[in-house]
Amino acid sequence: MGLEPFSAEDPIFEDEDVLRDSHKPEDLLERDRELEEYQSALKPVIKGARPRNIFLYGQTGVGKTVATQLIMDRLQEDQEGYDNLYVRVVHVVCKNLNSSYQVAVKLVNEFRGPNNKVPTTGYPPDTIYEFLWEHLKDVDATHVLFVLDEVDAIGDDDDILYELPRANDNGNVPADETKVGVIGISNKFTFRDNLSARVKDSLCDEEIHFPPYDANQLRNILQQRAENAFVDGVLEDDIVPLAAAFAGQESGSARQALKLLFKAGDIARSRDLEKVKEEHVREAEPKIKESQVRNELESVPTQSHLTLYALLMLERQEDLPAKSSDIYEVYEIAAKRIDADVKTDRTIRDRLSQLKLKGFLDVDEHNEGPKGGSYYLYEFGDIRPDMVEEVLRDVDRLEDLFQKEITSY
Ligand SMILES: Nc1ncnc2c1ncn2[C@@H]1O[C@H](COP(=O)(O)OP(=O)(O)OP(=O)(O)O)[C@@H](O)[C@H]1O
Ligand SMILES: [Mg+2]
Structure with missing residues (x-):
């Protein structure tokens, strides 16, 4: 099948711009x-x-x-x-x-x-x-x-x-x-x-x-926007509450909730359907979540990017989970290669805990018995290493690391 004609007909959205970030609502709810x-x-x-x-x-x-x-x-x-x-x-x-x-x-x-x-x-x-x-x-x-x-x-x-x-x-x-x-x-x-x-x-x-919104607050915010964004009657009753519940659990972000609602509508529209259903929200959810995680990964500072890079290299060598001292060794080589400031291992441990707080990393504490002391082992959390790599490859500052790759650290 070749190209189809562009058509302005849209059974789902009356005005999708209302769901955009740049749309200024008339008043602010729940604030x-x-x-x-x-x-x-x-x-x-x-x-x-x-x-x-x-x-x-x-x-x-x-x-x-x-x-x-x-x-x-x-x-x-x-x-x-x-x-x-x-x-x-x-x-x-x-x-x-x-x-x-x-x-x-x-x-x-x-x-x-x-x-x-x-x-x-x-x-x-x-x-x-x-x-x-x-x-x-x-x-x-x-x-x-x-x-x-x-x-x-x-x-x-x-x-x-x-x-x-x-x-x-x-x-x-x-x-x-x-x-x-x-x-x-x-x-x-x-x-x-x-x-x-x-x-x-x-x-x-x-x-x-400004604290995060809970699911009830998000429901009201979404409801207000949905009224102008969608054609009357296309949203099944549980759509707004479901999108609000997902975003409330995940981030408390109205932006994420709005994106989710838009994506669900977009899926229905792309399939020429006349209703947005619960399954469309469920299908949209992991997509929105992934793009959110990507944005967050992109926006961490250079030193955190280098720390993630170190983990990625260890992962490729199948050396994860790893101690912070091992991560630091790779970090140090990488930081020198791109002429970044080489921070102390203490700073990198702080970076590791911040990355953990954001959910990018998992940490396990190991005890070596009463005399051996304890240490932490780090690995990637609920994110795919492939995605981390895709994001890091796009970070200008790290370009050299991927151009002349070192295969073993
Ligand atoms: N209380 C609210 N009522 C209606 N819409 C809201 C409300 N809070 C946020 N929004 C909408 O959610 C989106 C994100 O809000 P905004 O851009 O103000 O977030 P922010 O706190 O500045 O986030 P960031 O830190 O990422 O810049 C916008 O589209 C905004 O219109
Ligand atoms: Mg802002």
Whole structure:
């Protein structure tokens, strides 16, 4: 059979875009406490006072970005009722910005026209900060709120999270010219735990935690979206609860729940069916889970990628489960080969426990009797080594390891 004509007919979806990540829901369900905390932290702004700096954290897919967008929209709207108040919001996704310098350049460029951008390299950091302070002093606004979304991308290099929230205090931008506030958003708990004391002090005037959703909450969120996304009557009654239960158990992520619902519908559509059934959700579930795991594997830091690489090599030699000292030996060779920092075995043990927490690894404790002491043996958890390899092969930083492969470590 050859190609079939494209057809706009769709018995399943009325508007599938409603299930997309980029779709902004009209209001946020199941987040009343968080929204209240958030709004109350921003209250000084509407009164014309200096903003409090806010650090927002919680796992992926729990509504941090969408809550921020809705609140900022509302703030922009409501400020119109107040004279002498003009709040400008600068929302930057830091995902690919790996240092404070890169974030600072990006922020400077938010204030510049297309012909006047600063390049991403070349200026000393102090000059970039000077540019930023000048723009902030000159800007035609009483307040500038910086939203630094996915700010964990900057890693340990967190100078900007000290400088920016302190811009008024340090006199770099006098508060009577422009009041500056920062909202930092992160889904990495390790990032929050490892913030330096000075950053904690300046950024975290208010900390707001977004916990994962449970199955009941997800059910309401999905229900609201499903009404506009699907043609009336195509969803059998148990579809939404089932998708909510899977996502609730797995991650508590609304994003995952929405993907699952979409995928189930997509399976039904691809088979020219007129109803989405329970079996479609069950079929979609492992697919969504795998893509979620892949994303997570991709997004761990280089040192964790190297640690996983070491496990992968040992697995190929049939040397798993292995002690952390054996994993470390392979890690060390690999890190040197790609010119990465070689961390201590202690750090790698920390990486191993983080990977275990994420469910990528399993650990078994071994006791050698009263005198022998005990040690841990690591192996891959509920993930296929082949998948780990596929992901690692796509990590640019590890390219050399796979190009000239060493067959035995
Ligand atoms: N309470 C909610 N009501 C309706 N939709 C929601 C709710 N929470 C999250 N969503 C939807 O779930 C998806 C993920 O939410 P969002 O992007 O805000 O997550 P996040 O916490 O920023 O995740 P990440 O840390 O990965 O950036 C979006 O499509 C969003 O619209
Ligand atoms: Mg987000």
